Amino acid sequence: MKKFKLNLSRNALSESKLLFPIIVLMLILLFDFIFIPGFFKIENRDGNLYGSVIDIMRNGSIVSLLAIGMTLVIATGGVDLSVGAVMAISASVAGILMNPSALKNEVFFVTDPTYTFQPLWVVILVPLIVAIICGIWNGMLVAFMRIQPMVATLILMIAGRGIAQLITNGLRVQITYRPFSLIGQGWFILPVSLYIVFVMLLITWAITRRTAIGMFIESVGINDRSSFFSGISEKNIKLMAYTFCGFCAGIAGLVACSNIKTSDANNIGLYTELDAILAVVIGGTSMAGGRFSLVASVIGALVMQAVTQTMYAVGVPAFALTAIKAVVVIIVILLFSDQVRNVIRGLGTQKNEV
Amino acid sequence: MSEANNYILTMEGIDMAFPGVQALENVDFTLKRGEIHCLMGENGAGKSTLIKVLTGVHKPDAGKMILDGKVIHTKSPLHAQSLGISTVYQEVNLCTNLTVAENIYIGREPRRLGSIDWVKMNINATNLLKRLLNVNIDVSKSLGTYTVAIQQMVAIARALDISDAKILILDEPTSSLDLQETKQLFMVMRKLKSDGVGIIFITHFISQVYEVSDRITVLRNGKLVGTFETKALSRFELISKMIGRTLADLDEMTNIKLKTSKRIQSEPVLEAKNFGRAGEIKPFDLELHAGEVVGLAGLLGSGRTETASILFGVDRPDTGSMIFNGKSVSDYSPLGSIKRGVALCPEDRKAEGIVDDLTVRENIILALQANNGWLQYLNLQDQYELADKYIKMLNIATPSADQPVKNLSGGNQQKVILARWLATNPQVLILDEPTRGIDVGTKAEIQKLVLELADEGKACLFISSELEEVLRTSHRIAVLREREKVAEFSGEIDEHKIMHTMAGSSE
Ligand SMILES: Nc1ncnc2c1ncn2[C@@H]1O[C@H](COP(=O)(O)OP(=O)(O)OP(=O)(O)O)[C@@H](O)[C@H]1O
Numbered sequence A: 001m002k003k004f005k006l007n008l009s010r011n012a013l014s015e016s017k018l019l020f021p022i023i024v025l026m027l028i029l030l031f032d033f034i035f036i037p038g039f040f041k042i043e044n045r046d047g048n049l050y051g052s053v054i055d056i057m058r059n060g061s062i063v064s065l066l067a068i069g070m071t072l073v074i075a076t077g078g079v080d081l082s083v084g085a086v087m088a089i090s091a092s093v094a095g096i097l098m099n100p101s102a103l104k105n106e107v108f109f110v111t112d113p114t115y116t117f118q119p120l121w122v123v124i125l126v127p128l129i130v131a132i133i134c135g136i137w138n139g140m141l142v143a144f145m146r147i148q149p150m151v152a153t154l155i156l157m158i159a160g161r162g163i164a165q166l167i168t169n170g171l172r173v174q175i176t177y178r179p180f181s182l183i184g185q186g187w188f189i190l191p192v193s194l195y196i197v198f199v200m201l202l203i204t205w206a207i208t209r210r211t212a213i214g215m216f217i218e219s220v221g222i223n224d225r226s227s228f229f230s231g232i233s234e235k236n237i238k239l240m241a242y243t244f245c246g247f248c249a250g251i252a253g254l255v256a257c258s259n260i261k262t263s264d265a266n267n268i269g270l271y272t273e274l275d276a277i278l279a280v281v282i283g284g285t286s287m288a289g290g291r292f293s294l295v296a297s298v299i300g301a302l303v304m305q306a307v308t309q310t311m312y313a314v315g316v317p318a319f320a321l322t323a324i325k326a327v328v329v330i331i332v333i334l335l336f337s338d339q340v341r342n343v344i345r346g347l348g349t350q351k352n353e354v
Numbered sequence B: 001m002s003e004a005n006n007y008i009l010t011m012e013g014i015d016m017a018f019p020g021v022q023a024l025e026n027v028d029f030t031l032k033r034g035e036i037h038c039l040m041g042e043n044g045a046g047k048s049t050l051i052k053v054l055t056g057v058h059k060p061d062a063g064k065m066i067l068d069g070k071v072i073h074t075k076s077p078l079h080a081q082s083l084g085i086s087t088v089y090q091e092v093n094l095c096t097n098l099t100v101a102e103n104i105y106i107g108r109e110p111r112r113l114g115s116i117d118w119v120k121m122n123i124n125a126t127n128l129l130k131r132l133l134n135v136n137i138d139v140s141k142s143l144g145t146y147t148v149a150i151q152q153m154v155a156i157a158r159a160l161d162i163s164d165a166k167i168l169i170l171d172e173p174t175s176s177l178d179l180q181e182t183k184q185l186f187m188v189m190r191k192l193k194s195d196g197v198g199i200i201f202i203t204h205f206i207s208q209v210y211e212v213s214d215r216i217t218v219l220r221n222g223k224l225v226g227t228f229e230t231k232a233l234s235r236f237e238l239i240s241k242m243i244g245r246t247l248a249d250l251d252e253m254t255n256i257k258l259k260t261s262k263r264i265q266s267e268p269v270l271e272a273k274n275f276g277r278a279g280e281i282k283p284f285d286l287e288l289h290a291g292e293v294v295g296l297a298g299l300l301g302s303g304r305t306e307t308a309s310i311l312f313g314v315d316r317p318d319t320g321s322m323i324f325n326g327k328s329v330s331d332y333s334p335l336g337s338i339k340r341g342v343a344l345c346p347e348d349r350k351a352e353g354i355v356d357d358l359t360v361r362e363n364i365i366l367a368l369q370a371n372n373g374w375l376q377y378l379n380l381q382d383q384y385e386l387a388d389k390y391i392k393m394l395n396i397a398t399p400s401a402d403q404p405v406k407n408l409s410g411g412n413q414q415k416v417i418l419a420r421w422l423a424t425n426p427q428v429l430i431l432d433e434p435t436r437g438i439d440v441g442t443k444a445e446i447q448k449l450v451l452e453l454a455d456e457g458k459a460c461l462f463i464s465s466e467l468e469e470v471l472r473t474s475h476r477i478a479v480l481r482e483r484e485k486v487a488e489f490s491g492e493i494d495e496h497k498i499m500h501t502m503a504g505s506s507e
């Protein structure tokens, strides 16, 4: 009878996608708590909260946004390598809409924080539409042209940065328009970008879990042929996932350029696709597609950010950062792999026998 | 003592629990050298689990296994294979994107100068299939292009070819085979038996049990009912031991058939005219009427599944037209069919049926939900009600509606797929091997259900490799041969005539 219970709890453990990323996040924060004095200190300045933990969430908001869209794509059995490039495109479009001087090939510095070429809603809406078009492009290639997701999105990953450069005429566009920079830098008790992540998470959750979309995405990711036989339009589901992923990347691009007050086509979103993919994997969604959890992916994104931030805090030099991050990620993913789980499970049963 | 020596395998006190299910409880099993031993039981009785414990897929919670006098702890199927246990699993676990030859020789490819000798591999595979099972196919094509039956035979050939096997395990190898292929397989089994190999054979076909087996072990709800000499156990006794009560008479069914055949509507619901697709099925005419069950009979490769696929819109027709309820059809796709009120329960449960990580509930509502569209998400309570209704109606053995469907036994997965299509409440129900892997009792119930559905005014197309079953359920039978519809029979149907038509021989 005891054995039976053990079986149950073991199963619950492997079924819940949330548990693993939460444990990892806790472990990292525990490390921080022990080794970095004042890590959990939160200051209250004029009613706004500041501190390392809040920084993790704020800096993690870009990867969180990407991870939300990436989760849906990976759940269909695909992957989107172009999100970093789409971020750059979205940032460039936004930059040029506020400060079109670059187009005239003149480097002219605007210093007036109230100056913008186009009103705020255009500055936000147009880049998002462009990002959605990028997503549709990816989705068409994958769903209708049947190109391997990795290859299909590689096209935009490479071409996207070039497009972003073209848009800004190869220049870094300064952003001084104050209302726009609030997106990435504003604070309303908590950083504004946190609210953006939260709202996106809520909306995406509602779209996927309060409608049948979530089940259809999982079904397509698990067995697209069975789904087709059951009347699910596998192509439309995939198209939708990539489109949404593009949209998320567009938002992330706005947050990023608002944060650094520059539309830098070369550097915005560079390598973030990898962080986003890893965040989703840490969140327990299989790269082969299938079951997903949005919350777990966002926690995965925070894990990625917490690792980075901890490295900085303990003084790991910037050049060694990626290497160490890679090691941490490998350990985390190994821990979650079926193989290792089976070994752990095996140890459990052997103990049982005794 | 001499008796004990005779046993090549002894399993003692095997316990195996899954969350919420005690799949095996204190089960003993013995296998003699050179015997064919049938493992019998209802869907979910624990047959496949016992096999998987033996081959190291599952680690038992308790129990001992002795192979050839030595205690063994199988760690993995590969390990079991190295100990001389060769297995064909219930769910064909081959790679559909590799060629037939690669599937047979994967891991033991013939080599020349260190590299794989593809030519030899293809020749060997062709010969092996021909010699053992009398199957002639192009082994350089990918396995996925062939039907489930062929895939099943490839899996069998692979297991049979492993030379130093002491034990051969066949978990429902004949579930989609025709009489002819089954005969061929039995010949090979008898030959191996005379070589001293112990064979464990699982099937739901009672007649096959009596044709080949020496002893029978019956499981019920994970518990051992007993092991019997086949000769000393009547069919009736066997069935009552399996289901724990006596089987209701099948006579009742023939009565239903007579009753319903009076209700057949004269206007067809679905009418296919000169309908066909090159390479799949030659143009055919077919009418399906409300209140009627039409059987589709034919040998392996005669185009039964192709007919179902094209009628459901999985493949587009390249000639002909379809009229549904008097209107000409233009949207040939599964979704289009579902929206019209057509359902197809596909033959290939694993590839085209279940979505294995989704729960039983989600699998059951999938097609209905696709029909309703993504916005009209059924609320959870309705989902559970629907799932529970079919779990009860089809007697699906599962601890709850939230169990991932992959954790169900093969036969119960089949019932879930059937439930998915019944839930759409279709006007036309196309059933391609709906009773594949389903136990005797439930099989009769499903046949009865099909007749009841017809009685309620649905049109059914019933496809099965088991002629007996087609005869029992159908009011009218269409016969296919070599991808062509060659005849149609109605009224008093003569079994022999149909068999001859299927084979293309004169009487
Ligand atoms: N991996 C698993 N996880 C949880 N439950 C399982 C798992 N595998 C099997 N079961 C349960 O164990 C029981 C026995 O299953 P098993 O597959 O052995 O049945 P079976 O006798 O082979 O039936 P069938 O004739 O349908 O193939 C079933 O109730 C099934 O739901």
Ligand SMILES: [Mg+2]
Residues within 6 Å of the ligand: B047, B048, B049, B090, B171, B409, B410, B411
């Ligand atoms: Mg089984």
